[in-house]
Amino acid sequence: MSFPTVRHRRLRRTAGIRNLVRETVLNVNDLIAPIFVTHGTNVRKEIPSMPGVFHLSIDQLDAELDEIVSLKIPAVLLFGIPETKDAIGSSGFAEDGIVQAATRHIKKRYPDLVVVADTCLCEYTDHGHCGMIHVENRDGHIHAEVDNDESLDLLVKTAVSQAEAGADIIAPSNMMDGFVQAIRAGLDEAGYSHIAIMSYSVKYSSAFYGPFREAADSAPQFGDRKSYQMDPANALEALRESESDVLEGADMLMVKPALAYLDILRMVRDQFDLPLVAYNVSGEYSMVKAAAEKGWIDEQAVVYEMLLGMKRAGADMIITYFAKDAARWLQ
Numbered sequence: 001m002s003f004p005t006v007r008h009r010r011l012r013r014t015a016g017i018r019n020l021v022r023e024t025v026l027n028v029n030d031l032i033a034p035i036f037v038t039h040g041t042n043v044r045k046e047i048p049s050m051p052g053v054f055h056l057s058i059d060q061l062d063a064e065l066d067e068i069v070s071l072k073i074p075a076v077l078l079f080g081i082p083e084t085k086d087a088i089g090s091s092g093f094a095e096d097g098i099v100q101a102a103t104r105h106i107k108k109r110y111p112d113l114v115v116v117a118d119t120c121l122c123e124y125t126d127h128g129h130c131g132m133i134h135v136e137n138r139d140g141h142i143h144a145e146v147d148n149d150e151s152l153d154l155l156v157k158t159a160v161s162q163a164e165a166g167a168d169i170i171a172p173s174n175m176m177d178g179f180v181q182a183i184r185a186g187l188d189e190a191g192y193s194h195i196a197i198m199s200y201s202v203k204y205s206s207a208f209y210g211p212f213r214e215a216a217d218s219a220p221q222f223g224d225r226k227s228y229q230m231d232p233a234n235a236l237e238a239l240r241e242s243e244s245d246v247l248e249g250a251d252m253l254m255v256k257p258a259l260a261y262l263d264i265l266r267m268v269r270d271q272f273d274l275p276l277v278a279y280n281v282s283g284e285y286s287m288v289k290a291a292a293e294k295g296w297i298d299e300q301a302v303v304y305e306m307l308l309g310m311k312r313a314g315a316d317m318i319i320t321y322f323a324k325d326a327a328r329w330l331q
């Protein structure tokens, strides 16, 4: 009788052995929890397409923060839903802007909780684009374009005002060219050379952001984001985007979305040595929630497997709407 020469199953035989040989570990320190903050008082409104995720007014933040801190999640990512919007997104860089106010509140209650501020204009512009719109009449045809360089000044203002409010990390998600360089210079000049930039370096133009746009009321009012966010068909371009961000002074890189882009995470991990973030986006969350609600999948097992996949692909940390659930399951 001949025996198999190699027996892989020996190392899978007991839970103890499997624990010993496990290559990838998900840790609560890997998690960043997004929070949507809004104006007003007594607002705790669930986002319909994202069950378990809420719009919170500042007076309602404490319960959420207490939970996050007691679960030992190290960081939150703030998104603002402002009271007013205009063409240049000025509520995004107002001193009393919603993210600025929330940051001050959080830093007073929990100085050690890392506050990451999403730096973009789309939540604050009336047209919903991530930059300034330049309109031109060419032979009777109206062309509207997001103007790259004009947008940079506004993004710098936003980043500086977020740092002033106490944000620990600036996370620009707007995909304008040169945004890391501009924001780095702006922060340095304003006295915030110690504040890190987590660049949304590789951000695809993705349908997986659908629920977020409902959540942040930030869908573009015309056109789409394809002239600044990346084409999902491209991989080499992700290396060019990452490289320029490294050269411009980014402290961390990000790949977004995560699930359909694990190959990109791996490529960026292999080429660059900065800490790497995976963004497990809104659509990835909603899909799991919907299937779990129908009883079609085991939510906890699926979430664990997804987050582990992102880490195995090379992510050092994960922004996820499952952060609190995952932290609870990991306890």
Ligand code: PBG
Pocket: 118, 120, 122, 130, 173, 174, 208, 209, 210, 211, 212, 213, 280, 281, 282, 283
């Ligand atoms: C802002 C921004 C978006 C997301 C994070 N920052 C939306 C977009 O680019 O349309 C999406 C996050 C998610 O889907 O969870 N630019």
